[in-house]
Amino acid sequence: xxxxxxIASRKVSxxxxxxxxxxxxxxxxxxxxxxxxxxxxxxxxxxxxxxxGGGDTRIIENGGVLEKGGVNFSDVSGQxxxxxxxxxxxxxxxxxxxxxxxxxxxxxxxxxxxHCNLRYLELENEDRWFGGGMDLTPYYLNEQDVIHFHSxxxxxxxxxxSSYYPRFKKWCDEYFFIKHRSEGxxxxxxxxxxxxxxxxxxxxxxxxxxxxxxxxxIPIVNNRRKDRWGDAERQWQLHRRGRYAEFNLVYDRxxxxxxxxxxxxESILMSLPPAVQWKYNxxxxxxxxxxxxxxxxxxxxxxx
Numbered sequence: 274x275x276x277x278x279x280i281a282s283r284k285v286s287x288x289x290x291x292x293x294x295x296x297x298x299x300x301x302x303x304x305x306x307x308x309x310x311x312x313x314x315x316x317x318x319x320x321x322x323x324x325x326g327g328g329d330t331r332i333i334e335n336g337g338v339l340e341k342g343g344v345n346f347s348d349v350s351g352q353x354x355x356x357x358x359x360x361x362x363x364x365x366x367x368x369x370x371x372x373x374x375x376x377x378x379x380x381x382x383x384x385x386x387x388h389c390n391l392r393y394l395e396l397e398n399e400d401r402w403f404g405g406g407m408d409l410t411p412y413y414l415n416e417q418d419v420i421h422f423h424s425x426x427x428x429x430x431x432x433x434x435s436s437y438y439p440r441f442k443k444w445c446d447e448y449f450f451i452k453h454r455s456e457g458x459x460x461x462x463x464x465x466x467x468x469x470x471x472x473x474x475x476x477x478x479x480x481x482x483x484x485x486x487x488x489x490x491i492p493i494v495n496n497r498r499k500d501r502w503g504d505a506e507r508q509w510q511l512h513r514r515g516r517y518a519e520f521n522l523v524y525d526r527x528x529x530x531x532x533x534x535x536x537x538x539e540s541i542l543m544s545l546p547p548a549v550q551w552k553y554n555x556x557x558x559x560x561x562x563x564x565x566x567x568x569x570x571x572x573x574x575x576x577x
Contacts, residue, residue, distance in 0.1 A: 287401065287472055291393040291479075292348045292371040296329070298391075298483045299346040299373055303331050305487050306344070306377070309494055312337030315344070320537050325350035326369075330540040334547070338384070338498055342377040343543035349536065353396075357533045363396060368534075370394040372405070373483070374527060376544040377490075382510035383500035385411035385418065385459070386517065387490045388544070390527055391483050393476075403475050404466035406441065407486060408449055409493075410459030410517060412510045414566045416576070418493045419460045423576045425489040426463050426482075433478045441465045446573035451520050456570040458520045466526075509563055512555050514546040521545060 303315045313336030321327035328347035333339050348371040358365035372392030379386070388408050395401035409422045423442070430437035445464035450457055463482070468475045521528055521544055531541035557563035 287476060288369055288371060288393060288395055291403075291476060294480055294483070295371055295373040295391065296346050296348075299329065299331065299344050302375065302486060303333075303344050305491065306333065306339070306342060309491055310336040310338045313339065318539075320540065322347075322349040322351065322537070323535055324352065328537070328540060330537075330543060332543060338379055338381070338494060340378050340380045341547040342375070343540075344373070344375040345540050345543060346373050347371060347536075347540070349534070351534050354533055357530065360529075363400060364398070367397045368394060374544070375486075378514070378546050379494070379498075381498060381500060382412040382502050382506040383415075383497040384494055385409050386514075386546075389483075389486050391479050392527075393479075400469070401472060402467050402469045403472070403479050404468065405479060405482065406445055406448075406462060406464035407482065407489065408445055408459055408462035408464070409490075410513075411566065412513050413506070413562050414460070414569050415497070418496065419576050421492060422460075422462060422489050425485055427577060429481045429485040430463065430478075432481060433474070437465075437478070438463065443573075449520065451516060451524070453523075454516060454519070456516075456567070457573065458516060458570075460569060460576070461573065508550075509557070511548055511550040512552060513566075514549040515551045518545055518549055 307314055310333065313333050315331040315333045318330045318332065319327065320330065326347070326349035328345060328349065331344045333342045350367065350369045353361070353363070353365045353368050355365050370392060372390065374390040376388045377386065388410070391405035393401070393403050407426060409419065411418070427438040430441065441463035442461060445461045446457065448464045449459060449461060528541055532538070557567070
């Protein structure tokens with residue numbers, strides 16, 4: 274059975290059905306994450322958007338596994354600015370958008386950070402599209418974990434189109450690339466945007482990707498949660514979290530969209546790590562596990 278029952282086509286708007294699915298997925302994921310963490314619970318922060326709609330931001334902190342995690346649901350409306358409309362290659366019209374966005378930052382440096390975002394946006398001229406994706410950011414590279422993550426995503430993609438995984442995997446590698454560092458943010462996953470054709474089929478695909486999240490990530494957490502680590506590994510984790518923050522603040526489309534549409538700043542920036550550092554010119558030892566990670570981030574790899 275899927276995590277959230279696929280919402281069949283009904284005589285209601287696609288936007289309403291997408292919003293309903295994203296909200297139910299938030300509930301399901303939060304309940305599962307609390308069970309895995311075993312110590313902390315999500316706090317619920319409901320908010321309203323100044324131009325219409327609102328959202329539900331859920332934060333978990335100082336847990337048994339998670340140092341910080343956020344699972345954000347939103348359903349908002351507003352007016353696209355001229356600049357944002359140009360970036361989206363549309364007219365500056367009234368928009369409605371709904372989606373789910375989550376980032377989980379574990380304590381243990383052996384457990385990767387994970388990000389997932391799924392969204393639907395429509396304009397008053399009836400233009401509409403889906404976007405989103407899921408990606409993994411390890412601090413220490415365990416190839417079996419990465420293979421599991423990519424295999425799970427490929428299986429979900431292949432249910433709909435065998436071209437999806439290679440296409441969206443490549444898109445992810447290109448999107449989550451920190452240009453000023455010449456390295457990937459992590460080991461990728463899938464990323465897609467501007468999917469306008471066959472909206473009902475695309476919605477079914479988006480639901481399957483959302484329902485795959487726990488299958489893709491929780492086994493990795495359970496496999497790594499007892500791995501030993503010390504101050505050296507913590508320092509490397511804090512250093513690499515700096516790269517995560519750099520990408521989100523400089524390049525991330527969701528961050529830029531939220532800020533430029535007067536979204537709620539606390540919810541937009543909930544993806545940032547709780548602790549991070551920028552030490553000058555960090556150079557790990559040759560042939561170390563840290564160097565192994567850096568080498569994997571220089572050039573996208575076919576993990577399967």
